[in-house]
Amino acid sequence: MTSAALGLVFREASGRIVAALASRFRDLDLAEDSFADACARALEAWSREGPPRDAAAWLYRTAYRCAVDTLRRRRTEHRFAPELQRNAIEEQPLPDEWTPIPDERLRLIFVCCHPAVALDARAALTLRLVCGLATREIARAFLLAEPTLAQRLIRAKRKIAEAGVSFEVPEPEAWPERLDAVLSTIEIAYGRAHEDAAGSGPHFNYAAEMLEITRVLAELLPHEAETAAMAAIVRFAEARRPARVDAHGIMIPLADQDPAAWVGPLIADARRYLERAVLLRPRAPRVLQASIHAAWCARRTLAEPPPWSEILALYDELLRVRDDSIVRLNRAVALAEVRGVDAALAEIESLAPRPLDDFLPYHAVRADLLCRAGRCDEALVAYDAALALVATSAERLWLERQRAALTE
Amino acid sequence: MQYMLLIYEDERIYGPDLESPAARERRAQHIAYSRELGATRLAGSGLKDSTAATTIRTAAGKQTLHDGPFAESREQLGGYYLIEAPDLDAAIAVAKKVPLSQNGAVEIRPLLVPG
Numbered sequence A: 001m002t003s004a005a006l007g008l009v010f011r012e013a014s015g016r017i018v019a020a021l022a023s024r025f026r027d028l029d030l031a032e033d034s035f036a037d038a039c040a041r042a043l044e045a046w047s048r049e050g051p052p053r054d055a056a057a058w059l060y061r062t063a064y065r066c067a068v069d070t071l072r073r074r075r076t077e078h079r080f081a082p083e084l085q086r087n088a089i090e091e092q093p094l095p096d097e098w099t100p101i102p103d104e105r106l107r108l109i110f111v112c113c114h115p116a117v118a119l120d121a122r123a124a125l126t127l128r129l130v131c132g133l134a135t136r137e138i139a140r141a142f143l144l145a146e147p148t149l150a151q152r153l154i155r156a157k158r159k160i161a162e163a164g165v166s167f168e169v170p171e172p173e174a175w176p177e178r179l180d181a182v183l184s185t186i187e188i189a190y191g192r193a194h195e196d197a198a199g200s201g202p203h204f205n206y207a208a209e210m211l212e213i214t215r216v217l218a219e220l221l222p223h224e225a226e227t228a229a230m231a232a233i234v235r236f237a238e239a240r241r242p243a244r245v246d247a248h249g250i251m252i253p254l255a256d257q258d259p260a261a262w263v264g265p266l267i268a269d270a271r272r273y274l275e276r277a278v279l280l281r282p283r284a285p286r287v288l289q290a291s292i293h294a295a296w297c298a299r300r301t302l303a304e305p306p307p308w309s310e311i312l313a314l315y316d317e318l319l320r321v322r323d324d325s326i327v328r329l330n331r332a333v334a335l336a337e338v339r340g341v342d343a344a345l346a347e348i349e350s351l352a353p354r355p356l357d358d359f360l361p362y363h364a365v366r367a368d369l370l371c372r373a374g375r376c377d378e379a380l381v382a383y384d385a386a387l388a389l390v391a392t393s394a395e396r397l398w399l400e401r402q403r404a405a406l407t408e
Numbered sequence B: 001m002q003y004m005l006l007i008y009e010d011e012r013i014y015g016p017d018l019e020s021p022a023a024r025e026r027r028a029q030h031i032a033y034s035r036e037l038g039a040t041r042l043a044g045s046g047l048k049d050s051t052a053a054t055t056i057r058t059a060a061g062k063q064t065l066h067d068g069p070f071a072e073s074r075e076q077l078g079g080y081y082l083i084e085a086p087d088l089d090a091a092i093a094v095a096k097k098v099p100l101s102q103n104g105a106v107e108i109r110p111l112l113v114p115g
Helices: A003-025 A028-049 A055-077 A082-086 A105-112 A119-129 A135-141 A146-163 A172-195 A204-220 A225-239 A264-280 A285-297 A308-321 A325-339 A341-350 A360-372 A376-389 A393-407 B021-040 B088-095
Strands: B002-009 B041-046 B054-059 B062-067 B076-084 B105-110
Touching: A003 A028, A003 A055, A003 A105, A003 A119, A028 A055, A028 A119, A028 A146, A105 A119, A105 A172, A105 A204, A119 A135, A119 A146, A119 A172, A135 A146, A146 B105, A172 A204, A172 A225, A204 A225, A225 A264, A225 A285, A264 A285, A285 A308, A308 A325, A325 A341, A325 A360, A341 A360, A360 A376, A360 A393, A376 A393, B002 B088, B021 B041, B021 B076, B076 B088, B088 B105
Parallel strands: none
Antiparallel strands: B002 B076, B002 B105, B041 B076, B054 B062
16 A cells, blocks of 8 residues: 555544544543554554555554553553543443444534634634644645644644533534534635635645535534535535636636536535525525525526526525625625616625725725726725735736726 | 633722612622522632732732732623533533623633642
8 A cells, every 4th residue: 555545544534533532532632642653553564464454443443542551651650640530441441343433523523613712723623633634734725834823723722621621512502602613613614715716726625625524514413404504505616616717817706607617516416405404494594605606506508697686685685694794795796786886885885894804805896896887996996905915816817807907 | 620700890880889789789690690500609709899909010020019900901800700510611601691791701710720
């Protein structure tokens, strides 16, 4: 087996094994370190004898033994430390060849996305522990230096250990708040992947992880409308990725994308998740967001008119359950097409600008509307504000082209 | 585990008079809340106004006495509970029910030494 193939085996097994160990030993560092030890032993053993039939089970058993050894060693070292006495390890039999690896990933997701964990660390921690991404990869996806991200992960793990974050799936009464924290984490994580329209950049693999994690979550919580909706949203958006950039590497806005280039099977997959979500709670915010994606993805050819009226109606409904500046901004785009540019501009100007000052789409949408209203000077200023914020090349090229068209 | 719940409010809403309507009302709520907590509550009390506070600051090993609280802010530390809870979620559930005025905060801090 090549080392690349081994790496793939390790990564695929990682989430389940780390989750099982973490929930058994209530210690994230111990779980991660033991899994790393098991991988190191596997490299050595498998190069001699070849990999075993069930590589994941082998890794789990080995990691489990490493964890127990570490705990025993710690106990001898700190015989009198009272806090270590709680790890009653002796009574538990070691897993044998036939012990299935318990699926504790849901627990681990709830631990990583606990509201007591810093918001900017939750997504990174989930990607690290549940998806098994390397710190280096996550740092690249979040456009952070690796030591900065590593520090953030360490702080988050320390907080979880020291504040006594529970390793249980929360009680039903805490459910709405906690599930929302999980889904917002995934939204942030996916947002990072989605910003990069070309998909050739560092986010490319990371979007695949988002497909996987939303699939797992929808499978583990089959009766929650918003987990199914989240799985649908990520699939609809990923399905359109091939059409988001033209041959020159310039971003193509949604309404100008050729539906023929969209990935049919992913859209079909997304629709199945959305159908389930709609049966459960058709008016939940994320279900409405998924429905907006579905309306776009129903378009078959560029000759067909874009479904602006339907989109606007869905945004009107969304506004009733989630009234925030970003929903209003997105709604304004549809409003411009259905009721005219002036109505949309009035709506945008009524938004408090300050919280959106750093929000690239705010300036991009505003620039486009101002330009269409014939207010060229203001549009130029808005394009400059957008260009000052843009981080990826496809978006930059598109904005530059729009701006250049204004000055011609 | 043991957790300290630190209660921060703008003390001006109670005024200096312990028998002001606002102070009496909140006190009654705390008494009811403490009764409800039962064995979960290990200790707790309100604190006198931050004007009664004295702070010893140490800078470069040298101690100086100051009149007033450690941190000047819009909200002041006005009381605490020490509770026993199995984990953070349980502590959060207890802390969410701490009687509080319209604006304020409860900080949850685990004790260093496990109880």
